Amino acid sequence: MNESSYWLLRCENKLLASVDDAGGNIFPRGLASDFGNPQDALLVGEWQGLPCYAADIDHLPENTSAELMSLRSLFNVAGAEATSLIVRATMLLDWRKNHRYCGKCGTPTTIRTGESSMVCPSCGLVAYPRISPVVMVLVSRGDELLLARSPRFKPGVFSALAGFVEAGETLEQCAKREVREEVGIEITNLRYFGSQPWPFPDSLMVAFFADYAGGTITPDPAEIEAAGWYSRNALPALPEPVTLARVLIDAACLSENDVGQ
Ligand SMILES: [Zn+2]
Numbered sequence: 001m002n003e004s005s006y007w008l009l010r011c012e013n014k015l016l017a018s019v020d021d022a023g024g025n026i027f028p029r030g031l032a033s034d035f036g037n038p039q040d041a042l043l044v045g046e047w048q049g050l051p052c053y054a055a056d057i058d059h060l061p062e063n064t065s066a067e068l069m070s071l072r073s074l075f076n077v078a079g080a081e082a083t084s085l086i087v088r089a090t091m092l093l094d095w096r097k098n099h100r101y102c103g104k105c106g107t108p109t110t111i112r113t114g115e116s117s118m119v120c121p122s123c124g125l126v127a128y129p130r131i132s133p134v135v136m137v138l139v140s141r142g143d144e145l146l147l148a149r150s151p152r153f154k155p156g157v158f159s160a161l162a163g164f165v166e167a168g169e170t171l172e173q174c175a176k177r178e179v180r181e182e183v184g185i186e187i188t189n190l191r192y193f194g195s196q197p198w199p200f201p202d203s204l205m206v207a208f209f210a211d212y213a214g215g216t217i218t219p220d221p222a223e224i225e226a227a228g229w230y231s232r233n234a235l236p237a238l239p240e241p242v243t244l245a246r247v248l249i250d251a252a253c254l255s256e257n258d259v260g261q
Contacts, residue, residue: 027085071199134162150223
């Protein structure tokens with residue numbers, strides 16, 4: 001940390017960053033002392049050949065040209081490699097903040113060097129970063145896609161169905177249960193598409209295509225305020241391009257192979 005490094009500095013749930021037209025140099029670079037020697041900085045990876053540290057700070061460093069940006073606005077401009085570092089830093093900072101005491105005996109935990117874990121010096125319990133899998137399913141029926149909106153979405157935006165994996169459940173079981181619970185539809189021919197870590201707060205999104213197998217759309221009013229079948233040529237407003245949901249829906253529109261049976 002006594003050498004020049006890149007810094008992901010979080011203040012008020014925003015990151016200090018500067019984005020130029022080329023998307024480079026988005027993280028401030030310098031010595032720890034340039035940024036007030038942030039306490040408990042975490043090494044989260046490398047950026048442009050230099051170590052990259054993350055830390056929570058209470059006030060902005062002096063003489064910086066960088067500004068505080070929300071994660072979502074950064075994701076739209078940062079590029080895949082920088083986004084990956086931002087997600088990792090955010091998840092690790094949150095995990096450390098939320099696991100300061102042993103969940104078993106209440107003793108303050110200590111950070112283990114060499115791996116991402118915290119250990120209790122009293123009872124030895126080890127805590128790893130929490131990662132919560134979320135299954136996302138895009139259901140096809142011929143040319144149509146099943147899209148729904150949660151009351152939490154931006155106005156007018158529709159997306160694929162998604163829900164948290166429950167304890168003891170496989171991804172496949174979760175996919176069928178979520179679709180059944182949220183819209184009353186049965187699915188078949190589940191195909192894995194891809195995954196994306198998503199730090200709101202600690203999700204791993206796991207996306208699938210599926211085909212319609214029966215039932216009538218009956219939204220669960222607790223989770224879904226509207227749902228319907230949409231032709232690939234006449235889709236409603238969709239999530240932002242940086243989201244896995246959008247990548248999944250775009251892929252379904254491009255690939256004839258994924259038109260339902
Ligand atoms: Zn303990």
